[in-house]
Every structure is written in C-alpha cells, then in structure tokens.
Amino acid sequence: MQDLGKNFGKTLNLDKLTSYCPGCGHGIVTRLVAEAIEELGIRERTVSIVGIGCGGFSHHYMDIDAIEATHGRAPSFAVGYKLAMPENIVFTYAGDGDSCAIGLGDLLHAANKGMPITSIMINNTVFGMTGGQMSPTSLDGQVTATTPRGRDVSWQGYPLLVPEMMRAMPGVKFLARESVATPKQIMHAKKSVKKAFECQVRGLGYAFVEMIVPCPTGLKKSVRESYDWCASQMNAYFQPQIFKDEMEQSHAD
Amino acid sequence: MLTKCMFSGSGGQGSALMAKLVCLAAIREGLKVVMTQTYGIEQRGGDSTAYVIVSDEPIGSPIVEKDATLAVALSKSIYDLCFEGSAPGGSLFYNSSLVEEPRQPDGFEQIGLPVSDMAMKVGSVRAANMVMLGAVLGRSGLLRLESVEEALKETMGAKKPALLEMNIKALHAGYEAGREG
Amino acid sequence: MSQETLFLKNTETFAESMARCGVKYHFAYPITPATDVMKRTAVILPRYGGTMMQMESELAVSSALAGAACSGKLAATSSSGPGMSLMQEAVSFMAGAELPCIMLDSMRVGPGDGDIVGAQSDYYMATRGGGHGDYHVPVLAPASGQEIVELMPRGIRLAYVYRTPVLFVIDGVTAQTTESATLPEYHDYAADYDVSDWAYTGTGKHPKRALITGSYAHEDGFQMNERLRRKYERITEAEQLWEEDSVADAELVVAAFGIHGRMCKDLVRALRAEGKKVGSIRPISLWPFPQKAFDALPDTVRQVLVVEMNHGQMVDDVRLALNGRVPVHFFGKTGGDMPMYTLHEMIAKTNSLLGE
Numbered sequence A: 001m002q003d004l005g006k007n008f009g010k011t012l013n014l015d016k017l018t019s020y021c022p023g024c025g026h027g028i029v030t031r032l033v034a035e036a037i038e039e040l041g042i043r044e045r046t047v048s049i050v051g052i053g054c055g056g057f058s059h060h061y062m063d064i065d066a067i068e069a070t071h072g073r074a075p076s077f078a079v080g081y082k083l084a085m086p087e088n089i090v091f092t093y094a095g096d097g098d099s100c101a102i103g104l105g106d107l108l109h110a111a112n113k114g115m116p117i118t119s120i121m122i123n124n125t126v127f128g129m130t131g132g133q134m135s136p137t138s139l140d141g142q143v144t145a146t147t148p149r150g151r152d153v154s155w156q157g158y159p160l161l162v163p164e165m166m167r168a169m170p171g172v173k174f175l176a177r178e179s180v181a182t183p184k185q186i187m188h189a190k191k192s193v194k195k196a197f198e199c200q201v202r203g204l205g206y207a208f209v210e211m212i213v214p215c216p217t218g219l220k221k222s223v224r225e226s227y228d229w230c231a232s233q234m235n236a237y238f239q240p241q242i243f244k245d246e247m248e249q250s251h252a253d
Numbered sequence B: 001m002l003t004k005c006m007f008s009g010s011g012g013q014g015s016a017l018m019a020k021l022v023c024l025a026a027i028r029e030g031l032k033v034v035m036t037q038t039y040g041i042e043q044r045g046g047d048s049t050a051y052v053i054v055s056d057e058p059i060g061s062p063i064v065e066k067d068a069t070l071a072v073a074l075s076k077s078i079y080d081l082c083f084e085g086s087a088p089g090g091s092l093f094y095n096s097s098l099v100e101e102p103r104q105p106d107g108f109e110q111i112g113l114p115v116s117d118m119a120m121k122v123g124s125v126r127a128a129n130m131v132m133l134g135a136v137l138g139r140s141g142l143l144r145l146e147s148v149e150e151a152l153k154e155t156m157g158a159k160k161p162a163l164l165e166m167n168i169k170a171l172h173a174g175y176e177a178g179r180e181g
Numbered sequence C: 001m002s003q004e005t006l007f008l009k010n011t012e013t014f015a016e017s018m019a020r021c022g023v024k025y026h027f028a029y030p031i032t033p034a035t036d037v038m039k040r041t042a043v044i045l046p047r048y049g050g051t052m053m054q055m056e057s058e059l060a061v062s063s064a065l066a067g068a069a070c071s072g073k074l075a076a077t078s079s080s081g082p083g084m085s086l087m088q089e090a091v092s093f094m095a096g097a098e099l100p101c102i103m104l105d106s107m108r109v110g111p112g113d114g115d116i117v118g119a120q121s122d123y124y125m126a127t128r129g130g131g132h133g134d135y136h137v138p139v140l141a142p143a144s145g146q147e148i149v150e151l152m153p154r155g156i157r158l159a160y161v162y163r164t165p166v167l168f169v170i171d172g173v174t175a176q177t178t179e180s181a182t183l184p185e186y187h188d189y190a191a192d193y194d195v196s197d198w199a200y201t202g203t204g205k206h207p208k209r210a211l212i213t214g215s216y217a218h219e220d221g222f223q224m225n226e227r228l229r230r231k232y233e234r235i236t237e238a239e240q241l242w243e244e245d246s247v248a249d250a251e252l253v254v255a256a257f258g259i260h261g262r263m264c265k266d267l268v269r270a271l272r273a274e275g276k277k278v279g280s281i282r283p284i285s286l287w288p289f290p291q292k293a294f295d296a297l298p299d300t301v302r303q304v305l306v307v308e309m310n311h312g313q314m315v316d317d318v319r320l321a322l323n324g325r326v327p328v329h330f331f332g333k334t335g336g337d338m339p340m341y342t343l344h345e346m347i348a349k350t351n352s353l354l355g356e
Helices: A025-040 A054-061 A074-084 A094-103 A103-112 A163-168 A183-201 A223-238 B015-028 B079-085 B115-122 B125-140 B147-156 B161-180 C010-021 C036-048 C058-069 C079-097 C125-127 C145-161 C218-240 C258-273 C291-295 C315-321 C345-352
Strands: A047-051 A065-068 A091-097 A118-123 A172-179 A207-211 A241-245 B004-009 B030-034 B047-055 B068-073 B086-095 B109-112 C004-009 C025-028 C053-054 C077-078 C101-109 C113-117 C164-172 C179-182 C243-247 C252-255 C278-283 C285-287 C304-309 C328-332
Touching: A025 A091, A047 A054, A047 A074, A047 C328, A054 A065, A065 B047, A074 A091, A074 A094, A074 A103, A074 A118, A074 C025, A074 C053, A074 C058, A091 A094, A091 A183, A094 A103, A094 C179, A103 A118, A103 A163, A103 A207, A103 C058, A118 A183, A163 A172, A163 A207, A163 A241, A172 A223, A207 A223, A207 C025, A223 B030, A223 B068, A241 C004, B004 B015, B004 B079, B004 C278, B015 B030, B015 B047, B015 B147, B015 C004, B015 C179, B068 B079, B068 B125, B068 C101, B079 B086, B079 C004, B086 B125, B109 B125, B109 C113, B109 C125, B115 B125, B115 B147, B115 B161, B125 B161, B125 C025, B147 B161, C004 C010, C010 C145, C010 C164, C010 C179, C025 C036, C025 C058, C036 C053, C036 C113, C058 C077, C058 C079, C058 C101, C058 C258, C077 C079, C079 C101, C079 C125, C079 C164, C101 C278, C125 C285, C125 C315, C145 C164, C145 C179, C164 C258, C243 C258, C252 C345, C258 C278, C258 C304, C258 C345, C278 C291, C304 C315, C304 C345, C315 C328, C328 C345
Parallel strands: A047 A065, A047 A091, A091 A118, A118 A207, A172 A207, B004 B068, B068 B086, B086 B109, C025 C053, C025 C077, C077 C101, C101 C164, C252 C278, C252 C304, C304 C328
Antiparallel strands: A172 A241, B004 B047, B030 B047, B030 C179, C004 C179, C101 C113, C243 C278
C-alpha cells in the first residue's frame, strides 16, 4: 500500500482516523492548513488554538501542540499566547458558530489589535456538531433545525459578513474569503491559507481567512448536493475574494 | 507608640498634603503608616479629611473611629467634625484665623493658632497648611522637622523651587510657634 | 529593583508585588476598586520585561490570561466583583486545564452592578470555585499592604506546585487604603519552577501536547476529576494558613478575615486589658479553609463570633468547621457610607455576648 505520509511531510497526521463526517469541508481545510505549516517549515513552533465544534477536531490530524479553548474565545486565547510566546506561530481554527456567534467580540477585537496572529474561520452556515442549527451565517430562508420555516431575516438577522467587518481595520494585513466548492477554488484557497501564515511568520499583522465549506450532515444533503449548494447558494451570497493583501507593501520593523 | 491623626480642611487648603507629608516623613523615620479615605457624611461638599495612623509597630485597625489623638481643623466648616473626632487625652489644633468661637473641650487639649494670618506673612495664605503642620510637629514631637522637610522637598522640590522655599519658611514659622505655644 | 519601603495604595502594592515576584503579563479591564493595579503595572511591568495588556472585557481578559498561562509563563489579572463574574468561564477552564496564574478580586458590594464601595461579598464565589464544575482555586486574603508583599511568593508557589489559578481577595476598603509597605528586591519566583514537562511551547521541544478540558467522556472524565480531587485533598492538607491571637485560654473567639481580621488584633488587646478571655482567628487561606485552627480550639472556648463585611458567608465555613461544638454568632453588614462595623461596634458586640 502506498505511504501517503510521504506526500505530506510531518505536519499532517494520517494515522489518526478522521472524526469528520463523509464529505465534510473541514477535511479539506485541515489539510490546507497542515500543508501551509509544512511548506513554511514552522511545525515545531506552531500552536493551534481551536474552538468548540467540529473545528475542534482539526488539531488531532496535525503533529503540532494544540489548545482547545472555551467556546468563542480562541482569538483571545491567541492574543494572550502570542504576547507570552512572540516567537511561536499561533493560529485559531473554528467554525462560524464559534467565531461569529458566541465569539464575534473576541474575534473582531483580536483582529483590531493587529498582533501577528492567523485565524481560519470555517463557514458552513450551521452549527454542525450540535446537529445543524441556525448560525449567524445561515442564508436568508435557509431551513435549519432551529429555523424550520427558514431563516427570517426580518428578525433573525441577515447572514453575517465577517471579513467585511474587518476590512477597515489597519492591523489586518491579509484578509480573504475562499471556498472549497470546486477543485479550482481549493487551489486558490491553498494560496490564501499559506499567505495567512506567512503574514504572521513575517510579523506583519493579523491575517484572517474565511472558508466557505459544505456540511452535508448539518445541511441534511448528500455529499454531492451539499457541494452543489455550496457552489451555488453559498458562493453566490458570500462572494469569495481577497479583500486585502498588504503583505507586499508592509515591512515589519 | 501609636498616634491616630485626622487632617481636615476645606477644598484647596491642602489637608491631604499634610497627611501625605506626615506619612512620607514617618516612613523616613522607619515608622509604619496607614492613610484611609474618608467615609460617611464628611466626604460630601467641599471639605475633606485624611486619616493617618503612625506607629512603631505593625498597625492593627486602619480605621480612625472618632478616636483621633491628634486632630487638625484648618477651616470653620470642619471644626465640629474634628472636635467630635478627638479622643480623651488627645490634641486638637485649629485655625484661629477662621474658627472664631471654639467650643470648650472635655478631656483633650485644644490649641488655636492663626495659621492663615501667619501664612500670609510668609508669602501666601495657601501655605497655612504648612504653618499648621510645623506647629503640630513643634508641639507634639510626632516627627522630626527635618524628616518632614525632606518629604516636602521630595514631593514638590524639582518642579516648583520657589513654592518649595515658601512652604519650608511656613513650616519653620509654624514649628517655632508650636514650640512656644 | 532593590528593597525599599514605599507609601502606596494597597492596589499599587499588589501591582509592585506581582512585578517584583516575576509576573510578566497582566491582563485587565478597568473597574473600581481594582483599576489602580493596571494603572501601576502599565508603568512598571515594562521595567521587568513584562506587559500590561488592557482587554475589551473581562471575558477576553480571562481568556487571554488562559492563553498566556498555556506557555508556562506567569500571567495575572485583577478585577472586582462584576468583572470576576465574567471571568469565571476561563477560571473554570484553567482549573480543569491545570494552568497556573495569579488573580486579584478587589471586592466591592453586590449583587448586580453593585456599588464601588468595599465589601467582602465575594467569599462564596471565591471559595466555591466560582464557575461551573467540581473545582476549587486556592484563595489568599491578605489584610494589609505588607501581607500582600509576603503572600505573593506563596501564591506563585501554589500556582506552580499545584498547577492552578490562585486568587487573592481583598476588600475594597483595604485595597484603597494607602500605607507603608517594604517591597522586596526583584526575584522571578516563576522561574524557580520547571514547566518543561507540561507547557505548550511547540513540538520542537517535546512530542505533541494537546490541552483538552472538554469532550471528556466516561473513563477519561472520571480520571480527570479524580486527579483534581486528589490535588485538592493535598492542598487542603498542606496549605491551610491562618493567624491566631490569644486562643490558648480563650472563652470567646472572634473569627474574621481581611480588614476585620486585622481589627481583631486591637479588639483582643483592648478586651484582654480588661481581663476578658477573648482570642481571635484570622483565616489567611480562605480555601483551603483553616479547619485545623478550629479543630485545635481549646475546651475553654464557649462561643465563636464571626465578623464579616457581608451578610454571612465565611460564617458557614466556621459552622462546618466546628460542627456544632460551640454556638457560632454572626455580626456583619455591607454597603452604604460606612460599609463595615467599626472596632468599637465589634467590641460592643463581643461584650454583649460575654454578658456585659
């Protein structure tokens, strides 16, 4: 049998059986993160701070130190950790529920502080682990376990656009929304994830990447249908793009 | 030896500075000090009182509870509080330039000095607190004059040399009056 | 910095003690009567190679504190009642994750927003863990500026030896009292403890470490809680701390912590001078509660009086400690212009119990 580990280096841990559901977008994002760490040669000084939710599993598949933070607080944990360990690379990895429901304040303030920290937010428009409830990013009219008649934006709010809120923050040096709906988009996302880490390695400032991914289980769709829905509905609303890339203009003192 | 003090005055008279100087000077002499903020009704309005305990041993209760053995009243409006806050055997120093009709004390001594008038002779009525502090030192022997002088230099020396000079003159004038009184 | 005697607010003494004993990172959010700590650390910590970081809420404060504590370096926070309530999420986390840190609750009157006037109303929150789950944090209650200085190395030792958050509680009156304190020469106490066997510093220095306090199911969860239980038993046995005065032949013992405990020194002196057999116990470790002090009370003791700046919290622990041996009375008040009983009122209460 082929030893897949040779293709991925040391960061990605393929011995561990995945806890992600079949078709889950987390698997792709976790691999992209591991590849970025491997390619930048920072595995030994990188620490992952994960939120509560399926994103919390991500560190199990990487041979790096990890801290499972309290719900929504990974960005604040990262601020404290980075202050104490400025030579280490610290990134947060959490879903849309953790990042922009309970943890929106922590996330935006961490971004605004502009410390060299990397945050990856995996947006699948639902609380996946608890069974597909509405999240702040659920689409207009989206049926979830807690919006049986569809999200009513007139009182449940519009799907939250997080990078758009960070765009005006000067401390945020790299800001992107990517999607894993198609192989081409995955290749594009890979570059942004790597840049988000490189931004920290170079000490430039805060870097944030939102990843639009499907959650077949939470969305109650087949894997194929969930990817189709991701490519059509989610991408149409969220409009993946690079909002800000100030890495070429910026020079750390 | 433990002395419970209260330094009272109206806004701008500098009773808090008196308290602070006593504390800083006491530390120079190796003594323990505690200063507490005022509680209760006396903190209302423009009056202020600073309570200080000076001791050569670790201090127990940090609160002065109407048992001051050394009380200072710089103004008329605060005089009654000081009168009622004085303990038997204690001393109440009052500013006789402003307190014209002192009450008859019962069990403690009362020393009236026209510190506002004396301060004006030295250069400014604003130095009345230093005249009074000097008088307290001269009369009670609570601390050495030199210790307070050094604390004064430490507190205002570098920034305002002219003001310092006047305050030291006021302190000395009060000290002499206190020794004579 | 060399040893020196300074005239400081006790909140400032707390800041100086932290800095001179090796606290490197201080996270805080302004709240009266604790703000003076962060004002001072903002000035002095950089001199010791540290940083005060003002956060946007106490939730963020305690989370950043937990993040810093993961590195094994010494971090701290300071706050007051409402802020401490917000912090409990991460305090519970740090207890479960076994992370060392130093915390201060400069107690004010509550509940709700309460008032900025000093109180001892957070005794329950402090000694019962404070947040969710089955845990405790060691709680130290200094009664003066000098005792803050003396207890800081002990707090740091507790934090690292037992790998736990350590909480200092000071009533707001003591916290805002200005007094002389002799501060020590700088010594990094945290550096005396080896954290290399647990700190999350990257796989360059050790095999992968993952800090997981959640998703403990079945046997894992049982083992985690058992480990904590055994630790708390060790702390309870080894770390009780109190001061007592004239207890050996006492007929009435006054028990109080913090400022009222400090006032007991004068109370005992005054009543002993009148020939009355009164003694006192001042718990310094509120958790573990100094059970041993009460176990050792002589048979001469007929009654115990507990004085607090609240409506009766530590009195519960005194009653548990005595388990019905002698009657336990309570004397306390909280809030208002004079948020505590005076020494004269304490003496009058004691005299009334003595039948005078």
